Amino acid sequence: MPVIDVAVPVPLRQTFSYTCESKLAAGVRVSVPFGRRQLIGVVTASYDDPPGADDSTPALKPVSEVLDEQPLFDRTLLSLTDWLASYYHHPVGEVWATVMPSRLRKGSPLSDKSPAYTLTEAGEQEALSKTLKGKKQLECIALLASGPMAQEEVKSRFSSAVLKALEEKALITATTIAHKASADWSSFTLQQTPPTASTEQGVAIAAINQQAHHFVPYLLDGVTGSGKTEVYLQVIEPVLKQGKQVLILVPEIGLTPQTVGRFERRFGITVGVLHSQMTDLARLNVWQQARRGELGIIIGTRSAIFTPLKRPGMIIVDEEHDESFKQQDGLRYHARDLAVKRAHSENVPLILGSATPSLESLNNALNKRYTHLTLSQRAGGASHTQLKVLDSRDQPLHAGIAQGLVSIMRSHLQQGNQVLVFLNRRGFAPAVICHHCGQTVDCKSCERPFTYHKSQGRLQCHHCGASRRLPEQCGECHSHDLQTSGIGTEQLEHGLGTLFPDVKQVRIDSDAVKGKDKLITRLDEINARKYQLLVGTQILSKGHHFPHVTLVVVLDCDGALFSADFRAAEKLAQLITQLAGRAGRANKPGEMWLQTDNPGHPLLQDLINNGFAHFARQALQERKLALLPPYSSQAIFRAEANEAGLALNFLQQVRDCYRPSVNAAKGGFIGPLPCLIEKRQGRFRFMLVLQCPQRGALHSWLKHHLKEVESLPLANKVRWSLDIDPVDLS
DNA sequence: AGCACGCCGACT
DNA sequence: GTCGGCGTGCTC
Numbered sequence: 094m095p096v097i098d099v100a101v102p103v104p105l106r107q108t109f110s111y112t113c114e115s116k117l118a119a120g121v122r123v124s125v126p127f128g129r130r131q132l133i134g135v136v137t138a139s140y141d142d143p144p145g146a147d148d149s150t151p152a153l154k155p156v157s158e159v160l161d162e163q164p165l166f167d168r169t170l171l172s173l174t175d176w177l178a179s180y181y182h183h184p185v186g187e188v189w190a191t192v193m194p195s196r197l198r199k200g201s202p203l204s205d206k207s208p209a210y211t212l213t214e215a216g217e218q219e220a221l222s223k224t225l226k227g228k229k230q231l232e233c234i235a236l237l238a239s240g241p242m243a244q245e246e247v248k249s250r251f252s253s254a255v256l257k258a259l260e261e262k263a264l265i266t267a268t269t270i271a272h273k274a275s276a277d278w279s280s281f282t283l284q285q286t287p288p289t290a291s292t293e294q295g296v297a298i299a300a301i302n303q304q305a306h307h308f309v310p311y312l313l314d315g316v317t318g319s320g321k322t323e324v325y326l327q328v329i330e331p332v333l334k335q336g337k338q339v340l341i342l343v344p345e346i347g348l349t350p351q352t353v354g355r356f357e358r359r360f361g362i363t364v365g366v367l368h369s370q371m372t373d374l375a376r377l378n379v380w381q382q383a384r385r386g387e388l389g390i391i392i393g394t395r396s397a398i399f400t401p402l403k404r405p406g407m408i409i410v411d412e413e414h415d416e417s418f419k420q421q422d423g424l425r426y427h428a429r430d431l432a433v434k435r436a437h438s439e440n441v442p443l444i445l446g447s448a449t450p451s452l453e454s455l456n457n458a459l460n461k462r463y464t465h466l467t468l469s470q471r472a473g474g475a476s477h478t479q480l481k482v483l484d485s486r487d488q489p490l491h492a493g494i495a496q497g498l499v500s501i502m503r504s505h506l507q508q509g510n511q512v513l514v515f516l517n518r519r520g521f522a523p524a525v526i527c528h529h530c531g532q533t534v535d536c537k538s539c540e541r542p543f544t545y546h547k548s549q550g551r552l553q554c555h556h557c558g559a560s561r562r563l564p565e566q567c568g569e570c571h572s573h574d575l576q577t578s579g580i581g582t583e584q585l586e587h588g589l590g591t592l593f594p595d596v597k598q599v600r601i602d603s604d605a606v607k608g609k610d611k612l613i614t615r616l617d618e619i620n621a622r623k624y625q626l627l628v629g630t631q632i633l634s635k636g637h638h639f640p641h642v643t644l645v646v647v648l649d650c651d652g653a654l655f656s657a658d659f660r661a662a663e664k665l666a667q668l669i670t671q672l673a674g675r676a677g678r679a680n681k682p683g684e685m686w687l688q689t690d691n692p693g694h695p696l697l698q699d700l701i702n703n704g705f706a707h708f709a710r711q712a713l714q715e716r717k718l719a720l721l722p723p724y725s726s727q728a729i730f731r732a733e734a735n736e737a738g739l740a741l742n743f744l745q746q747v748r749d750c751y752r753p754s755v756n757a758a759k760g761g762f763i764g765p766l767p768c769l770i771e772k773r774q775g776r777f778r779f780m781l782v783l784q785c786p787q788r789g790a791l792h793s794w795l796k797h798h799l800k801e802v803e804s805l806p807l808a809n810k811v812r813w814s815l816d817i818d819p820v821d822l823s
Numbered sequence: 824a825g826c827a828c829g830c831c832g833a834c835t
Numbered sequence: 836g837t838c839g840g841c842g843t844g845c846t847c
Contacts, residue, residue, distance in 0.1 A: 109847040128846040
């Protein structure tokens with residue numbers, strides 16, 4: 094009897110074998126008995142004769158049900174799934190679970206039906222009698238009188254209120270119809286005449302169009318406002334004309350109706366959208382439409398990289414440096430890296446776009462693995478925001494803002510302009526800094542600042558694990574004025590209210606704006622000048638433009654300058670550059686002040702004097718010398734437990750498993766160390782970093798010793814995970 | 824991860 | 836005398 098290997102959704106790094114009536118193709122879902130329960134898994138292989146000897150191996154159970162006639166995924170996605178499991182050293186069954194829309198995971202059949210609305214009998218009557226009062230409701234009835242219509246289409250014409258009302262009156266009802274025959278979107282006509290491309294844009298567009306039929310990775314390195322989206326639009330056009338599909342990945346926050354609208358308006362075709370807030374059904378729908386080749390453009394966040402494409406033509410990753418492309422739990426994949434992998438195996442061009450490219454991508458561009466396309470001019474000759482550093486040492490602080498800066502803010506506000514105050518609220522535990530001389534309290538053996546651990550009231554070095562008491566005075570100038578940097582946005586908002594009582598202010602952070610609509614409303618209100626003082630976090634740096642802002646203030650740069658996370662400087666530079674691109678316009682140039690106790694810090698100086706491009710190249714040099722990514726590969730084991738000792742012990746044992754091979758190659762460990770947020774939900778968290786200049790070596794150690802790690806007695810007592818190519822060392 | 828089995832404390 | 840605590844062990 095034929096035997097199949099099945100990946101079941103359990104955290105085990107293996108597949109399970111079952112007997113089956115006939116061989117099944119890889120990628121077909123099956124329902125199988127597993128212990129005492131019934132699970133849905135995916136076939137990974139099948140054999141006419143079981144490969145193992147049948148005397149010692151346990152008796153195989155038969156498959157209960159075969160759910161698909163055809164595999165769900167094509168060859169490319171099947172091999173991508175294999176690659177994911179081996180590269181991220183993650184259980185196959187869980188890989189499949191992340192790659193599939195949740196409906197399919199739960200066993201929904203792949204159907205040719207799509208949701209639709211139709212008239213009920215009462216509705217048919219109504220279509221004739223027309224007694225309804227609502228004008229819109231009558232229109233809707235009239236539309237459906239000619240037959241059932243796809244929900245998507247009905248929803249695009251009528252508000253949900255109208256539809257809800259009609260459903261409540263039982264005049265219309267949800268049903269399904271056979272999906273439209275493959276829509277031919279290649280015959281679109283441009284709805285808008287594209288603007289004439291600038292010289293630089295023209296060069297980029299021509300370069301991409303010239304090699305549109307095979308895999309070429311591009312880094313589109315374009316300053317804010319240089320018109321990257323226009324480049325996308327113009328290179329997409331010929332791809333669509335050939336009847337091929339374009340997959341566009343955008344950061345979580347960047348996926349606004351405006352973004353989607355821009356593509357729809359240009360081409361006049363339906364754009365498939367995929368993001369985390371959609372219902373499972375809606376996701377499945379777009380997934381199926383893309384698979385059937387009914388959508389020309391699919392825009393989505395991280396997980397959209399798994400969307401099947403019938404006729405792939407191009408993949409674009411916008412704002413490729415954005416951290417939201419890296420999944421931070423479960424299968425910790427990086428959608429940007431997967432995009433490269435996928436474009437390669439689909440043999441289509443790949444565009445990575447950013448004003449502040451990640452050092453990884455920039456390095457690939459500089460060493461010619463990617464074609465480097467640069468847009469250095471802002472469209473319409475808009476001027477660049479001026480960057481300046483404000484030395485806050487020995488200055489009185491008001492709500493965390495230095496005296497000198499308060500006066501600058503006041504003058505901008507008095508001229509009727511908007512001021513944006515940015516607070517870097519990210520999870521860096523603050524360094525302890527002398528407020529008199531700017532000196533940090535450093536670990537002697539690592540020459541890196543200690544991290545302040547509030548829970549213990551002690552300092553700890555996150556490089557060697559050394560710990561000491563919080564000193565009374567500065568080691569350099571003996572001032573007693575030692576401070577931890579960092580206040581929250583709420584505290585800042587309150588303080589600003591006292592400083593500028595007559596100015597209307599608004600706070601934009603994830604606490605203050607829950608839900609997409611609220612953010613958009615606030616942003617509209619800001620640009621309608623309803624507020625003068627804007628206080629916020631990350632969100633303000635992503636994709637929105639504030640033409641009336643003439644002053645941007647960045648507080649608390651110091652936390653990032655001395656963070657234990659070696660990527661903090663890069664992140665800060667990206668943030669500052671992105672923020673600078675948000676303010677001002679041609680006739681109202683903006684200025685930006687960076688408040689710091691370290692005005693001479695080489696990073697800040699390099700950034701303000703030479704710009705991001707120069708800074709990034711400098712940072713790459715430093716990484717090279719320190720053998721840090723992208724010049725080495727990293728993996729992190731993390732563990733958490735109710736008892737700190739358990740998690741720490743486990744990671745020490747993990748380190749012992751790896752020590753012989755790591756020492757033999759030129760690799761190294763960092764830790765085990767407590768995570769920056771040591772205690773979360775009552776559990777203590779630790780991490781162990783493995784590092785090696787050769788990616789291959791790192792992966793072979795991981796693979797080789799993972800069995801050992803899994804069978805450690807503590808492995809079942811702590812929650813542990815493995816993070817390959819981590820982007821966040823916290 | 825589930826979901827069992829299994830061996831020790833406070834309840835009708 | 837039982838109900839139930841969560842420790843550990845297995846799942847083709």
